[in-house]
Amino acid sequence: MLKKIFISGLVLSACWLNAQNISKSQCTKLGDDFIFAGGECINYKKYSGEQKDKLNIVVHGTWDEGTNVLGRYAPFAENLSFETDVPTIAVALPGYSKSSLNNLKSIGSKTEKNLVYKKEYLSFLSSLINAFKTKFNAKTITYIGHSAGCSIGATLTGTNPNLINNLLCAGGVYDIHKKTDAKGLISAIDVIDKIDKNTKIALVYGTKDTISKPKNTIDFYNIAKQKGLNVTLVEVKDGVHLDLDMTDPSVNAIVKLDEE
Numbered sequence: 149m150l151k152k153i154f155i156s157g158l159v160l161s162a163c164w165l166n167a168q169n170i171s172k173s174q175c176t177k178l179g180d181d182f183i184f185a186g187g188e189c190i191n192y193k194k195y196s197g198e199q200k201d202k203l204n205i206v207v208h209g210t211w212d213e214g215t216n217v218l219g220r221y222a223p224f225a226e227n228l229s230f231e232t233d234v235p236t237i238a239v240a241l242p243g244y245s246k247s248s249l250n251n252l253k254s255i256g257s258k259t260e261k262n263l264v265y266k267k268e269y270l271s272f273l274s275s276l277i278n279a280f281k282t283k284f285n286a287k288t289i290t291y292i293g294h295s296a297g298c299s300i301g302a303t304l305t306g307t308n309p310n311l312i313n314n315l316l317c318a319g320g321v322y323d324i325h326k327k328t329d330a331k332g333l334i335s336a337i338d339v340i341d342k343i344d345k346n347t348k349i350a351l352v353y354g355t356k357d358t359i360s361k362p363k364n365t366i367d368f369y370n371i372a373k374q375k376g377l378n379v380t381l382v383e384v385k386d387g388v389h390l391d392l393d394m395t396d397p398s399v400n401a402i403v404k405l406d407e408e
Contacts, residue, residue, distance in 0.1 A: 170248040182246075183283065186275035191246040193222040194237045194284075195229035202406065203286035204228055204236035205277060206393075209295025209319070211244065213254040218245040224394055231399060232406040234290070237280060241297075242272075255296050264300040265324045265333035273300055274308050290314040290405050294393035295360065299324075299335065305347050306339025314405040318352035318393040319360040322368035336368065340375055348408060349379040350401040354387025 175189035225238035243254025293301035298320030324335040353365035372379040
């Protein structure tokens with residue numbers, strides 16, 4: 149199983165691109181680790197698998213702007229490609245690793261909060277997933293999100309039904325209205341009635357997570373279950389927020405989603 153990835157590896161990228169306005173043509177010239185979608189040049193790492201019609205997409209949560217998240221998530225994606233035999237991508241959202249900040253701010257911005265609950269960010273991520281789906285001829289998308297990456301993935305299952313076929317969501321927020329003045333914001337609870345009942349969802353919580361407390365996930369699970377959604381609840385005993393998506397119970401749930 150995945151070896152522990154040390155926090156010391158989370159250093160600022162020495163050559164990230166967000167100070168520049170990267171055009172589509174410039175992005176293309178950067179090579180195979182970049183894709184232009186939603187107006188942004190996105191840095192990613194892809195690892196191969198035999199099930200060519202499937203694709204795992206790993207989306208990180210909030211870190212300080214400029215963090216080299218691929219230094220952390222690329223090894224996780226590589227491990228998942230072995231565990232599932234499905235091609236797996238680790239994504240650096242705008243402002244992380246070498247991804248641009250053409251139009252969006254990073255989700256770690258000090259000046260603008262709750263970006264993943266805004267329609268423009270949902271639109272960007274939808275475009276990115278569609279771009280990957282087209283580029284790699286994938287028919288089935290398994291989205292693996294942690295924290296803010298989980299929150300926006302859960303919302304996308306309602307705003308863009310059938311874009312994501314399987315969802316592993318670890319340590320997310322499903323009802324932003326409980327946390328802040330949510331005027332103009334959208335979260336999973338707002339679109340739960342639009343989620344396709346064929347979408348397979350695994351919700352992961354850590355019993356010692358103090359950032360996304362267990363009750364948040366359990367409450368959303370109960371509502372989703374009552375709505376007739378295909379949802380399972382995954383407990384990580386003694387699990388904290390950090391690394392929640394990388395724990396054995398989470399990885400086992402991802403393997404199960406990809407097998408079905």
